[in-house]
Amino acid sequence: DIVMTQTPLSSPVTLGQPASISCRSSQSLVHSDGNTYLSWLQQRPGQPPRLLIYKISNRFSGVPDRFSGSGAGTDFTLKISRVEAEDVGVYYCMQATQFPITFGQGTRLEIE
Amino acid sequence: EVQLVESGGGLVQPGGSLRLSCAASGFAFSSYSMNWVRQAPGKGLEWVSFIGTITSTMSYADSVKGRFTISRDNAKNSLFLQMNSLRAEDTAVYYCASSLRGSAYWGQGTLVTVSS
Numbered sequence: 001d002i003v004m005t006q007t008p009l010s011s012p013v014t015l016g017q018p019a020s021i022s023c024r025s026s027q028s029l030v031h032s033d034g035n036t037y038l039s040w041l042q043q044r045p046g047q048p049p050r051l052l053i054y055k056i057s058n059r060f061s062g063v064p065d066r067f068s069g070s071g072a073g074t075d076f077t078l079k080i081s082r083v084e085a086e087d088v089g090v091y092y093c094m095q096a097t098q099f100p101i102t103f104g105q106g107t108r109l110e111i112e
Numbered sequence: 113e114v115q116l117v118e119s120g121g122g123l124v125q126p127g128g129s130l131r132l133s134c135a136a137s138g139f140a141f142s143s144y145s146m147n148w149v150r151q152a153p154g155k156g157l158e159w160v161s162f163i164g165t166i167t168s169t170m171s172y173a174d175s176v177k178g179r180f181t182i183s184r185d186n187a188k189n190s191l192f193l194q195m196n197s198l199r200a201e202d203t204a205v206y207y208c209a210s211s212l213r214g215s216a217y218w219g220q221g222t223l224v225t226v227s228s
Contacts, residue, residue: 037213041157048207049149049157051216060215092157096212099171101147101159 002026002095006104012112019080021107023093028073030097037096040069040078043106044089052091053078085111114138114217116208121222128198128226134191134208134219142186144211145169148193150204151221160206161193176202198226 003026013019021040029036040053051060053069056076066081080087088111093104120132132148148160161182162171170182181194191208205221 035213039212039216048218048220049209050218054214054216094157094212099162100173101162101212103157103159106156 001100002029002098002102004093004095004102004104006091006093006107008107009105010108010110012110013083014112015085016082019083019087019109021078021091021093021109023071023076023078023104025074025076025095029095030073035097036072038069038071038076039094039096040067041092041094041103042087042089043092044086047089049092080109083109083111116210116217116219118206118208118219118222121206121224123225123227124198125228126199126226129194129196130198130224132193132195132206132208132222132224136189136191136208136210139210139217141189145213146182146184146191147209147212148182148191149207149209149218150202150224151207152201152204155204158204159212162212163191195224198224200226202226 005024007022029038038056041049042052043049052063052067057069068079070077090106090108092106115137117135145164147162150158150160163182179197183192203226205223207221209218
C-alpha cells in the first residue's frame with residue numbers, strides 16, 4: 001500500500017497570512033497513463049470532505065484561487081496564499097493512482 | 113446541482129448486516145466510477161470500495177474484503193454497499209464519492225454504529 005505522510009499535523013496560522021501543507025508518498029504517484037492522481041481535500045468541522053485540488057494542481061469548481069497545489073513524483077504541497085476564517089478545518093492529501101486508495105493523516109488548520 | 117445522498121445507516125449488532133444506498137443526481141451517473149469512504153469517530157478517512165462504470169470492475173480495502181459488496185444501478189442513479197458480518201471497528205460515517213481520480217463529489221454521509 002502507498003503510505004501518505006503529511007506535515008505538519010497541526011498548523012496554527014494568522015488570518016491573512018499564508019499556510020503550507022506538505023504530503024509525501026512512499027512511492028511515485030505517476031500512473032502508467034502519465035497522470036498523477038494526487039488530490040487535496042478540506043473537511044470543515046462537522047462537514048463532509050470537499051475536493052479542493054485534483055491531479056496535483058487542478059483547482060475544483062468553486063474553489064477560491066488562494067488555494068494552489070504543486071509537486072511531482074512523491075512530494076506535494078498545498079498552499080493557501082492568505083488564510084481566511086472559513087479555511088479552518090482538516091486537510092487531507094489522497095492518492096488514487098493505485099488501489100487501495102490512501103489518505104494522509106490529516107493536517108488541522110487553526111487560527112492563532 | 114450535483115447531489116449524492118446516502119441512506120441506510122443505523123445501529124446494528126456485531127455480526128449483523130446493513131445495506132447502504134447513495135442516490136445521485138445532477139450528473140451523468142453511469143459515466144462515473146464511484147467509491148465508498150468511511151470515517152470512524154474522531155479519525156481520518158479510510159477508503160472502503162470502488163466500482164467502475166463497468167460493474168465488473170470492483171476493488172475493496174483488505175479490512176472489508178469478503179464482508180462488503182459494492183454495486184450500482186445506473187438506471188436508478190444509485191450506488192449500494194451491502195455490509196455483512198459487521199464488527200465494532202466498522203463503526204463510522206460512510207460517504208459515497210464519485211471519481212476519486214478527478215472531479216470528485218462527496219455526499220453528506222450516513223452513520224453506521226455497530227454495537228450490542
